[in-house]
Amino acid sequence: MKSFQLRPVVILVAGILAGITAVAQTTVSSATFGTMEARWLGPGTMSGRITSIEGVNADGKTLYVGTAGGGIWKSTNAGASFKPIFDKFCQSIGAIAIDQQNPRTVFAGTGESNMRNSVSIGNGLYRSTDAGDNWTRVGLDSTEHIAKIVIDPKNSKNIYVAAPGPLWGESKHRGLYKSVDGGKTWDKILFISEKAGCADVSVDPNNPDIVYATTWEFRRLPYLFNSGGPGSGIFKSLDGGKTWKELTNGLPSKPFGRTALALAPSAPNNLIAIVEAAETKLYISADGGENWKQQSATMNVVSRPFYFSTLVVDPKEAKRVYRPAYSFSYSDDGGYSFADASNEGGWVHSDHHALWINPANTNQMYLGTDGGMYVSLDRGATFIFLSNLPVGQFYHVAVDNQQPYRIYGGLQDNGSWVAPSAKPGGVGNGDWQAIYGGDGFWTVPDPADPNIAYAEAQGGTMGRVNLKTFKSVNIKPQAGANEAKLRWNWNTPIHVGAANPGNLYTGAQYLFRSTDKGTNWTRISPDLTTNDKKKQEQENSGGLSADNTSAENHTTIFTIAESPLDEKLIWVGTDDGNLQYTTDGGETWTNVAAYIALSGVPPQTWVSSVEPSRFDRNTVYASFDNHMYGDHKTYVAKSTDMGKTWTMFNSSEFTGFAHKVKEDLVNRELLFLGTEMGLFASVNGGREWFRMKNNIPDYSLVRDIVIHPETHDLVIGTHGRGVIVVDDISPMRALTPDILNKEVHIFDSKPIAINTGKYGSGGFPATGGWVTNNAAGIPPIQYYLKDRVMSGDVKLEIYDAAGTLVQSIPGTKRKGINKVAWNLRMTPNKAVAGGVKMDYGAYTAPLVLPGTYTMKLKVGNKEYTDRLVLVHDSSNHSFTMADREAQHKAAMELYGMQQELNGLISAVNDEQKLLRDNEPRLKSGKVKKQLKAYESELEKLRAGLLATKQKSIFADEEQLRERLGEIYMAICTQEAGPSNLQLERIGVVKQQVRDAQATHAAIGKQYADKVRAAMVKEGVKVEAKKGKE
């Protein structure tokens, strides 16, 4: 929260930029910044909701994993590693199916069907015919949610897709679809009503004309959920879906809610169904659904049918039934009794949605939960967590001012966490610390106290967490004597003041402020919502099964922002369409909802974020989300007159309802927008936008965006791909239209402190889990190319003040921003051939000294020059400038010594080659003998210069080159002055080089001229002696 201190500079820079960008051009696109590749911090610690798992039956190790908001991940090694394979498409996955007859054909239905309040939406069905490398959308674009895909096991051209359809409105696009041509065309073969879709489908593997389907009537409103209605039922077809009859015999009386149905593949007349009804129960049928019998059922088997819809019968044993639900249950008697999985292999996260059993080895199964994926090798009794899927669903992220800064965030069903943004060896799962339970949302550091964070669970439960002890104090405000019951959003805002970081805010229907870290609160507003009573009947939520978990709480405050320019100017947005501000710290409030409606945002639309400008107090940005009324438009707007008039931002690039608009901290023209389907940026104040695809999935669910004031990193909280960081967005700020039109531009770099990189290595590579590399440890040099370089090369040459070339580095050639890493060292001496060991000393070179260097960027045959200032790293107090100078002096001495030794080895090599090449041509036995003696002396010398005999890496041979290399590497790679013994050692090695040179000279004196003369006499052409000693 240092940003306010930067204000004068910011305003100056912004003013200049504003003048320039007024004539912005259209050449900026995602590709312009493509080199600024985002890093995926994950983590895999708690992972995220897994919605579908399918494996290739033939190999039992190729897995496709669908996630709630992180696309599809594929493993070809039974889960040892995964790769995302759906990053150009909608990230919410409802169902996956593999054509087991030709497993390169895979279908993916987008739009998860676990119909919780935060569920995302899909945009159709996709097919790959090359095992997931390429995908084509093949229809069902408007179904929004797909629950299951079944491919006829005997005829892969017949495909069934169960589409519950839209959650937030009525739709004719729901129902059961069938293709008879492998997915080219689709017919809706079971349609109940615009209210009821198809939730499940099964095909009899022995007689694929027999098809079972369940239908489901359901609906969400922002303030209510209903599961159940006359449209729900269980249906059977005997003719591949042409005609249907409803199954009722032995089933409870209607209405039903959601029914999970499974058949036993080994005895397909055996069916099992969990029917949500007035009393939700488990039913079995042994005659293909004609008659049903109620079973006893445990709490887990019948819990939350709308959310737990998975039911699987073992591929081989008809009596073995699996019910992944709140927890994992299995039955050995066809569903009569159930046992629960053990936590012996580690806690299995609750809330299960997917299960795949390897039919060739039914002990092996994969389970998908709200907290990632597990594998069992003992038929579900115990599970091992696969911690390598970074698909966490963050609602919000925040950063602090530690070095490296820490990242805070809360996730769907996974609480609140903190992790450092960088760590030696990279940030791994173990670096993430859980700090608060429940579902996690806003997790905010206290700017004044690095040991305090504020975190919350659903429905406004919130705590002040001590980050050393992880004890927390409940700080949820309570209703006063004359106040109505407090209404807390599922995702209640907690906000630290941007102008006065001593202010802590939260909101129910009222806004509360605390100036003592949440210990005491003052209500500073009246009810800021519409207080519409009919939207406050959450106790009736759920439908057939009561479900009132605060997910439907409504008419609440959803977003709060104190202006960075004035602590008395506070903006508050509600989930029912109000946007209100105060200019007097809460004394009086103005509602601008009516003005927003005039700009085209429908009334009642959620205000998903509000962003008061840090450059102008009258300017404010806001995003709006109306998807809960079935409207997926991207609403984002700006007002420059305190909300009286609004300008909508529009772009053909936009997809998804808007969650977050963010103004840059330095360049007021630079804006970011996060939606349910992508991250977008504008470099001209919102006139034009482009989708950011720089290693960010195209349709990422972007819930939150923050910019770090010191590192300039863009930190993104995604609802399905964890935390994503774009390091240092300075080039986005600096790319003015002037620069855009230049052929080549080298960006100014701040003086770079010379060190070996920001982080050490830690010594061992990370193993297992999810590990993210750090940002570059030494800031890269950045340049812009107007066009891709098609002929010639790009090279960056660094020269010192004396004009000597220090290092030449190949550069990238892409259109837009390019980055080149210089390690701040000289060019290593080239290793000389002939040893059996690598010359490790040739890996490094001395660090250069502070000073002004010249960069020559050579692009084809053109050259562009700029300067680069390097400074001593004063942050390292144990490495003074005097130490640096002493280190440099020692390193340079060894650098020179290494050149001398290389020269000597080269000379010996050349001599030996000359002798060996010409030996066969000699006739005189005497000369031959002389030559052999000479060669043998040289070899004796050579064998002392470098390792020549080592046969194995475990038999370390050490000769002069290795001895020199060791001391040279030690001095070059340390951030310390040389020690007394290091200095002494330099003298020792130096003497050994001198001795070797003397030996060579002596051998030469004894043999060289004599042998050469004899060879010439025999008619052998001998070149003059070469090689430097």
Next chain:
Amino acid sequence: MKSVKLAILGAALLGGISSYAQTADEVVDKHIEAIGGKENWRKVKSVVSEGLISFQGIDINVVVTAVHNTGSRQDLTIMGQSNYVIMTPTEGWMYMPVQGKTTVEPMTEEQVKKGADELDTQGALVDYKAKGHAVEYLGKEDVEGTECHKVKMVLKGGKETTYFIDPASYLLLKSTSKQSINGQEFEMTTSYSNYQKLPEGISIPMTVNIPLGGPGMNADMVLSKVEINKTVSPEVFKPAK
């Protein structure tokens, strides 16, 4: 610029609807034409190229020797140490002391089998049908700001390579390949630039870029010399005793 952008957008939209205006053969033919034409490539019996991989001032010398359908050998000199990889239609060897492997190690049968497709010095795309390979046009995809033609080739031996071809010059900008060997899947991305025409009439990229997995971390292999149809001794494709 705007019109170009719109044209690209239009093309992409059309491409997404159903059939592609371009066929794989059209793109492949234009690409082969751009790099010197079928006739010239069919004459390539051997290629010997020398180059350097540079990274932070460290150089790795690379010599690649390939004789059409007979053998290929890569010699890498790393920090003064020699390493090589040899592949023939029936055998293959690796000598990689850089990896601590100080003796010559034979390739597995599967590596040799899959490697046989790589011994084609005339380029897999030239006469691909006769060679038993298959290609498929996959529309267009952005490669660092250029909407490239995307053509997937499946070699006879199963290796899949996707080529990204610049629609203006029809030169190859990038390829990604995927292959399953010994039960493991390997993926590689390579970028190509600085095409130069050789006296034999063919054009080849003199710079090949290999990403090293980090911002600004790249290794370029820059070729300094390419010799076509030079006589190569069969001994080259045998490991040292």
